[in-house]
Amino acid sequence: MTGISAVVFGIIGLATAFRFERVYDEFLFIASLSMTLLFVPMIAALMYDGRKTNVAGLASMIVGAASWIFFGYFLPMDIDGYVIDPVLIGLPLSLIAFVIGNRFGVDLTEKRKEDLLVKGTPAEEMVNEDRTLSEEYKKEIRIEWFGMDGALVLLYILLGCFYGYGIINQVEWIIGYGAPVIAIGIVIGVFAKYLTEVASVMNGKNR
Structure with missing residues (x-):
């Protein structure tokens, strides 16, 4: 996809x-x-x-x-x-x-719980016996507004204001050059983070 x-x-x-x-x-x-x-x-x-x-x-x-x-x-x-x-x-x-x-289709939330309930899997402990999510799993998927999640939201707002100023005042370098350069920087940063995680997993397997 x-x-x-x-x-x-x-x-x-x-x-x-x-x-x-x-x-x-x-x-x-x-x-x-x-x-x-x-x-x-x-x-x-x-x-x-x-x-x-x-x-x-x-x-x-x-x-x-x-x-x-x-x-x-x-x-x-x-x-x-x-x-x-x-x-x-x-x-x-x-x-x-x-x-x-x-109202139509498979409930992905329930399907996720069913997948977690499969016996013998590491994720089995993420769901309680009454089919509710465990506190450990809730903590894992919780959005932390005073952490990286909140920082990304703030960054999105700041970029929106920055681009909005460029559009309203027709500042060409902001939209023509600033926006692409910032997007390229974000993509490179995310890809670099991905490479470091892959490298750490490979090193762990090698040990």
Whole structure:
């Protein structure tokens, strides 16, 4: 799925890259579309402990993207001369689609518990006898707002303000050069971290 997604996003990028005269317009297009596509399913995956299904995630993404395109290009909402950003329409519709889609498909949360209950596996201890998650497992998956998780959220907000300032004031170097360089730096950092973890595992096996 990752390989297929990389190809699809590459095609989308090449198809849209030459349809904009300014980099600001292209950046807004990608950022807005990504918001309606990813915000609801990603937040639900991270923060929601209840029932979650693949149908809900796909429905949320499809409805969010479709509504953004429809209200952005085919039926813009105009109130007293002010055009409503399609993101403001796509996000609640994406949430509604997630809630409805969640009633269909396999509950991934319960499936995860079933997988953890398999006898003889190291993960068996992560689930109590009453099928509730153990405190150890809850601690393992808990989001720490005063740690790395919180720092990443803060970084996202700071980058949003930084890019927003560049778009509003049309500072070309921020969007044309700053954004790609920061993205490249993040990718290199994540990949370097991955390599160090792989190296530590290999060294552990060698010992």
